[in-house]
Amino acid sequence: MKCTKCEREAVYWTTNHKLCKEHFFDYFESKVFRTINKYRLFNREDKVCVATSGGKDSMSLLYVVNKYCKKRGIKFFSLAIDEGINGYRNEALDNLKDFCKEYDIKLEIFSFKDRYGKTMDQLREKAINEFGKTPCTICGTFRRSLLNKKARELGATKLATGHNMDDEAQNFLMNLFKGNMGNNASLGPIVGVSANEKFVPRVKPLYHILDIEAKLYAKYKEFNLCFCDCPHSDMSFRKKIKLKLHEIEKEVPGIKNGVVNSFMEIMPTLKERYKNKKEFKYCSKCGDACVGEKCNACLLEEQLCK
Numbered sequence: 001m002k003c004t005k006c007e008r009e010a011v012y013w014t015t016n017h018k019l020c021k022e023h024f025f026d027y028f029e030s031k032v033f034r035t036i037n038k039y040r041l042f043n044r045e046d047k048v049c050v051a052t053s054g055g056k057d058s059m060s061l062l063y064v065v066n067k068y069c070k071k072r073g074i075k076f077f078s079l080a081i082d083e084g085i086n087g088y089r090n091e092a093l094d095n096l097k098d099f100c101k102e103y104d105i106k107l108e109i110f111s112f113k114d115r116y117g118k119t120m121d122q123l124r125e126k127a128i129n130e131f132g133k134t135p136c137t138i139c140g141t142f143r144r145s146l147l148n149k150k151a152r153e154l155g156a157t158k159l160a161t162g163h164n165m166d167d168e169a170q171n172f173l174m175n176l177f178k179g180n181m182g183n184n185a186s187l188g189p190i191v192g193v194s195a196n197e198k199f200v201p202r203v204k205p206l207y208h209i210l211d212i213e214a215k216l217y218a219k220y221k222e223f224n225l226c227f228c229d230c231p232h233s234d235m236s237f238r239k240k241i242k243l244k245l246h247e248i249e250k251e252v253p254g255i256k257n258g259v260v261n262s263f264m265e266i267m268p269t270l271k272e273r274y275k276n277k278k279e280f281k282y283c284s285k286c287g288d289a290c291v292g293e294k295c296n297a298c299l300l301e302e303q304l305c306k
């Protein structure tokens with residue numbers, strides 16, 4: 001099958017085009033650049049922190065943001081969290097270090113072990129057996145908190161994450177099924193409903209990129225990375241939704257796009273409705289903005305890390 005735009009062999013099919021490798025790269029990068037420009041995710045005044053894990057999404061994100069920022073003279077750096085997941089994160093971080101060296105990108109790494117005194121591998125059993133929490137709940141809360149703190153300390157004005165369209169569709173449906181529409185108000189290319197000086201605004205340049213597109217981009221660019229799954233991910237509700245969505249998408253192509261586009265239609269209403277609903281307090285332990293006496297990360301730390 002030939003590329004619609006040239007004579008080379010097509011490697012990716014969109015609804016309108018068949019694309020060869022080179023034209024797929026153009027398609028991917030223009031989609032990310034358009035997202036950054038359309039939603040004004042960052043500009044020359046910003047110092048962008050790219051949250052990276054060494055996985056396909058964040059590596060593709062880092063590569064494209066590197067291209068975008070260097071061309072426009074926008075300051076940026078990369079930040080990774082080592083959760084302490086043996087055989088998974090350590091290998092991914094080794095690849096990330098090589099990648100940052102190759103493209104001359106500043107990389108900062110902070111670990112759960114240093115901040116919370118325990119690795120994710122060590123927290124797993126206690127989280128499940130004593131507190132009935134999935135590893136992903138713990139990991140997500142600690143990682144979000146640490147990313148925000150470190151990005152802020154390093155002077156970032158925007159925190160770019162590798163969340164793609166599949167992640168957004170999953171998030172929306174997970175909140176919908178659990179009846180948490182308030183959480184859906186926080187979704188979108190720019191995360192959250194209310195600003196606070198303790199939160200570095202989080203933005204999602206891969207918002208309109210499908211998971212498969214990020215995977216193929218990383219593959220055809222020949223980034224050195226592992227496409228394996230986290231050993232703790234089996235139990236998550238997200239994984240169940242992810243598999244269901246893949247299943248339906250196979251039968252009805254375009255449904256992920258449909259879910260995210262439907263969300264985009266109601267997003268302004270949701271953001272308006274939940275804006276300033278929560279009054280911010282400051283965590284008595286770490287000083288971060290939160291809604292209770294202590295932030296979720298500090299509460300979990302007290303339960304699990306003693």
Ligand code: SF4
Pocket residue numbers: 083120135136137139140230231232233
């Ligand atoms: S799958 Fe869950 S435990 Fe594994 S890195 Fe992601 S959030 Fe953490």
Ligand SMILES: [Zn+2]
Pocket residue numbers: 003004005006007008019020021022023
């Ligand atoms: Zn082509």
Ligand SMILES: [Zn+2]
Pocket residue numbers: 283284285286287288294295296297298299
């Ligand atoms: Zn706290």
